Amino acid sequence: MRKQSRRKFIGQVVSAAVATVGATLPVLNTGCRNKARAASQTDPDFEPGYLELHRSGELQRRGEELWQLMESCSLCPRGCGTARLDGQAGFCQATSQLVIAAYNPHYGEERPLVGRGGSGTVFFSNCGLRCVFCINWEISQGGEGAPRSVEDLADMMLHLQEIGCHNINIVTPTHYSAHIVLALDIAAAEGLRLPLVYNTCGWERLDILQRLDGIVDIYLPDFKYAESAMASKYSSGADTYPEVTKTALLEMHRQVGVAKPADDGLMYRGLMIRHLVMPNSVSGSKQVIDWIAANLPKDTYVNIMAQYRPMYKAFDYPEIARRLNRAEYNEVVQHARQVGLTNLDIQGI
Numbered sequence: 001m002r003k004q005s006r007r008k009f010i011g012q013v014v015s016a017a018v019a020t021v022g023a024t025l026p027v028l029n030t031g032c033r034n035k036a037r038a039a040s041q042t043d044p045d046f047e048p049g050y051l052e053l054h055r056s057g058e059l060q061r062r063g064e065e066l067w068q069l070m071e072s073c074s075l076c077p078r079g080c081g082t083a084r085l086d087g088q089a090g091f092c093q094a095t096s097q098l099v100i101a102a103y104n105p106h107y108g109e110e111r112p113l114v115g116r117g118g119s120g121t122v123f124f125s126n127c128g129l130r131c132v133f134c135i136n137w138e139i140s141q142g143g144e145g146a147p148r149s150v151e152d153l154a155d156m157m158l159h160l161q162e163i164g165c166h167n168i169n170i171v172t173p174t175h176y177s178a179h180i181v182l183a184l185d186i187a188a189a190e191g192l193r194l195p196l197v198y199n200t201c202g203w204e205r206l207d208i209l210q211r212l213d214g215i216v217d218i219y220l221p222d223f224k225y226a227e228s229a230m231a232s233k234y235s236s237g238a239d240t241y242p243e244v245t246k247t248a249l250l251e252m253h254r255q256v257g258v259a260k261p262a263d264d265g266l267m268y269r270g271l272m273i274r275h276l277v278m279p280n281s282v283s284g285s286k287q288v289i290d291w292i293a294a295n296l297p298k299d300t301y302v303n304i305m306a307q308y309r310p311m312y313k314a315f316d317y318p319e320i321a322r323r324l325n326r327a328e329y330n331e332v333v334q335h336a337r338q339v340g341l342t343n344l345d346i347q348g349i
Contacts, residue, residue, distance in 0.1 A: 120160030226284025
């Protein structure tokens, strides 16, 4: 069976959210709190790191610490200093009000995350990077979604476990990291035991990642650009992207190590890097690959992504206003093999 594309999946859930939020975000007050949850389809011997932190009270403490950083927000590398706790919207367009676009089993992610039950994705609204080619710009920059509470988010996590998902996959989490940690603490008390996947653009502050140490089981970051000028041009002035992301990747690897599937084929821990190959070498793919090969183990999991399509404002930029071609993609794959990377996720084009 052909794997559903990430773009197609997101388009479907966004359309559902626009048509009727209730269809994508079911009513949560169903009496399911405080009752036994169905066992997930994961290794029964696996225990996510956040459970120990929950038992010690450390998980709640870190969530509260992250929450206070929204007073003059410094959760992402922009450090815009917005008083989100007073209801002001940061550069990401988020206040302290949690907004969620959709949550569903996702079958278009990497195979070790999908398994049979799907990856339990939660799509958060708004974004601090704001790329001009974003495939789900309606959510990330249009703000589509519904206001939800931390308790609602905890129930979503428990529901995804109950229906058989293999992990909790939090998509674009950076600006809501406080809400996520506090929701995890609630859900852990009620039986959540799935690995947590931190699905991020890669542009993460080191001090925030250090607060997530022991909480995140699987880091799933992008490594979008090799050059500051390209990051600035296509991601709203984020000229620090390459250097900040390199530091972030090293910290992620320090925390969780190399990602390799367990005997059941599922991923429970590790760093899984995504790199989207773009037309005309805009993303500096060979340089990205060279850095990974030189600074991380050769068996680091790297998904070389071929699904670039011009979306949103991409048509305003002639160099990225077309689809990627096979020769461009294959050149990057060949280079990755030449520099010795051995744990590659390769896609057709």
